Amino acid sequence: MSRPLKIVARVHAMPPEHNAGAEHMLVSMLRPLVERGHDVSVSLSQHGAAREVYEYRGVRVVPLEARIDFAATVRQADIVLSHLECVPSSASLARGFGRPLVVVGHNTHRPTFRDMAAGGTSLAVYNSLWMEREAELFFSEYPKSIRPARSLVVRPPVFASDYATKRGDAVTLVNCSREKGGELLEVLARHMPDQQFLAVEGAYGEQLLPDLPNVEIVEHVDGRDMAARVYGRTKVLLMPSSYESWGRVGVEALASGIPVVAHPTPGLCESLGEAGIYADRNDADGWQALLERLLKDPAEYRLASKRARARSAELDPTADLDAWCDTVEEVAGA
Incomplete structure (x- = not known):
């Protein structure tokens, strides 16, 4: 001692x-x-x-x-x-x-x-x-x-027990700055009007918050409340970041078996591993295609969710x- x-x-x-x-x-x-x-x-x-x-x-x-x-x-x-x-x-x-x-x-x-x-x-x-x-x-x-x-x-x-919760139905972006993908969120929401999106305000950066009927704005959230206010309402998490050295939000989402669609920065590739679903942030059509596959194909979603939970366990x-x-x-x- x-x-x-x-x-x-x-x-x-x-x-x-x-x-x-x-x-x-x-x-x-x-x-x-x-x-x-x-x-x-x-x-x-x-x-x-x-x-x-x-x-x-x-x-x-x-x-x-x-x-x-x-x-x-x-x-x-x-x-x-x-x-x-x-x-x-x-x-x-x-x-x-x-x-x-x-x-x-x-x-x-x-x-x-x-x-x-x-x-x-x-x-x-x-x-x-x-x-x-x-x-x-x-x-x-x-x-x-x-x-x-x-x-x-x-x-x-990230201790999984701090973030694990039942999943919701929304597609979510945490921190809607340009660098984190705020512009892509709006494009996807416009192209998928029947899908509910959550836009969670970040702690830094100019927030690009879409004014659309299928986008709900969630004010800046204390980390202790992320499971209840964000992940418990999320089906898929978006991480179209231009830069991430690691990407904590993605790992938090994995604890609930939430699939993460991400731009392949070195940090996100390391943190998400095989659980990550990767697409270039400049390819909005590609992101939409991946989202629609996840949201409409239950078997594909179950497999992605299983990989998410497995990666969460690896990152204990x-x-x-x-x-x-x-x-x-x-x-x-x-």
Whole structure:
């Protein structure tokens, strides 16, 4: 049994106000550290609706206004975590106080890897094997002295029991930005007027929300409510994203045996595997043909649903999270 650690994460936003894959991945990674008896808190770097400390799924969240002396928090911590735009400032403070820094990567964009290389990163976490390969290629151009000391792959943890529900009848897109496929959703809804569609507002990006009688707009949903408000009403999930480093929403849908039709980004191909049904996001006719086959052929749908459940079982996060907790404790010297 390791000694209890004081772990602090610095991020820009958190649920329930901001619900995106990166934030829910972080929550899923922090919860098992709390369960191991460690003191875990998340300090927010940006102004939000919350003014007082609150708890989200067992993780303590400290709004920006609730504590202004974040430097003191870092000085008292055993280890510092960060992701996305908060990495540079967190790295500076961690380095200044001599604390190990853990950086969680959510994409393969060059700034993500540059931040990992610039801050004396003790542990780099990648959300997929393809991200790990991209990072290795990027860091090959840098001296070993500034590369992350060690790395670990933690696939965005999704426990099927948190999302499994009875399926509905709608075709659903979560986050209706242009990059996620909002324009394609409207095209499909216009071409399939007898089919019900759900357009779920996302946490970021300009939302392209169709004003059509067969499209229901669902306001931004807290991750804890996705099973009841989204997946319980969904028969097929659409993921025509131009970029996904992994695609957590798709994995959540698999837990209920919901087939996922996706654009074949490297991340989605890795996360969905053989359960994914792939089509190019620029081929609207192809998407419509696949949807109609799934919706009108019960045997085809049963097979796709069976593959979805099988892939969900393969992605059980227990082993990844055990390795994650063990590595954090080692890095912190617990």
